[in-house]
Amino acid sequence: xxxxxxxxxxxxxxxxxSLPAMLTSMEKRxxxxxxxxxxxxxxxxxxxxxxxxxDGFAQMYPIETAEVIVHHAAAHxxxxxxxxxxxxxxxxxxxxxxxxxxGVFEMDGSKIVAWRDYxxxxxxx
Amino acid sequence: xxxxxxxxxxxxxxxxxSLPAMLTSMEKRxxxxxxxxxxxxxxxxxxxxxxxxxDGFAQMYPIETAEVIVHHAAAHxxxxxxxxxxxxxxxxxxxxxxxxxxGVFEMDGSKIVAWRDYxxxxxxx
Numbered sequence: 001x002x003x004x005x006x007x008x009x010x011x012x013x014x015x016x017x018s019l020p021a022m023l024t025s026m027e028k029r030x031x032x033x034x035x036x037x038x039x040x041x042x043x044x045x046x047x048x049x050x051x052x053x054x055d056g057f058a059q060m061y062p063i064e065t066a067e068v069i070v071h072h073a074a075a076h077x078x079x080x081x082x083x084x085x086x087x088x089x090x091x092x093x094x095x096x097x098x099x100x101x102x103g104v105f106e107m108d109g110s111k112i113v114a115w116r117d118y119x120x121x122x123x124x125x
Numbered sequence: 126x127x128x129x130x131x132x133x134x135x136x137x138x139x140x141x142x143s144l145p146a147m148l149t150s151m152e153k154r155x156x157x158x159x160x161x162x163x164x165x166x167x168x169x170x171x172x173x174x175x176x177x178x179x180d181g182f183a184q185m186y187p188i189e190t191a192e193v194i195v196h197h198a199a200a201h202x203x204x205x206x207x208x209x210x211x212x213x214x215x216x217x218x219x220x221x222x223x224x225x226x227x228g229v230f231e232m233d234g235s236k237i238v239a240w241r242d243y244x245x246x247x248x249x250x
Binding site for chain 2: 039071072073074076100101102116118119120
C-alpha cells in the first residue's frame with residue numbers, strides 16, 4: 001500500500017473516538033495552506049477555517065463519534081481517491097448523519113495539502 | 126497503466142464527438158446488469174434505462190459534443206476512481222453544462238459493471 005493511502009486511512013481512523021479527536025487529527029495534518037472543499041457547500045484554507053466549519057457542523061448535529069466506511073480507495077503518487085460512507089453518531093450511539101461520497105486527498109507525507117469531498121448536497125448532511 | 130484505467134479513459138474519449146457517439150459507446154460497454162448511478166439524482170440498470178435517462182438529459186440541454194477533463198485517476202484492481210470535470214457543448218460549441226465530480230467504475234474488461242458519479246446535485250446540471 002502506498003504511503004499516501006496509508007496516511008489517509010490512518011486519518012479516517014483518527015476521527016472515530018470523538019469530535020475533539022477529529023479536530024486534533026485535522027490540526028495535526030492540516031497546514032496553514034490546506035484547502036478543504038466540500039464541493040458546492042464549503043471551501044476553507046488552513047486549520048482555523050476548517051475548525052470554524054466543523055464547529056458549525058457540530059452546532060447543527062450533536063456529533064459524538066464517527067465512522068468512515070471505505071468502499072474503494074486507490075492512490076496515484078501522492079494523490080488518494082476514495083469512495084466512502086461517512087457516518088456520525090450522537091452520544092447515545094444513534095446515527096444522525098450518513099453521507100455517501102467520494103473524496104480526493106493530495107498528500108505530502110502525513111500532511112494533507114488538499115482535500116475535496118463530492119456528494120449529493122441537495123440532501124444536506 | 127492498468128487495463129481497467131485504460132478502458133475508462135477510452136470510454137471518456139468515445140463521448141467527445143456527439144451525443145449519439147456517447148450513446149453508442151454506452152451501449153457497447155454496458156450490459157443488461159450495468160448499474161449507473163448519479164448519486165442522489167438517478168439510478169438505472171442496463172443500457173435501455175441509461176438511454177432513457179440520457180434522452181431526458183438531452184431534452185433539457187441540446188448537447189452536441191462533450192469533453193471529459195480528468196484531474197486525477199487511480200485504479201485498484203478492476204475498480205477505477207476518477208476526479209473530473211465533464212463539459213457539454215451545443216452545436217455552436219458553447220458550453221452549456223459543466224459538472225465537477227468524482228466517479229467510480231467497476232470494470233470487467235471493456236465492460237462497465239457499475240458506474241457511480243458523485244457531485245453537487247443542488248446545482249442541477
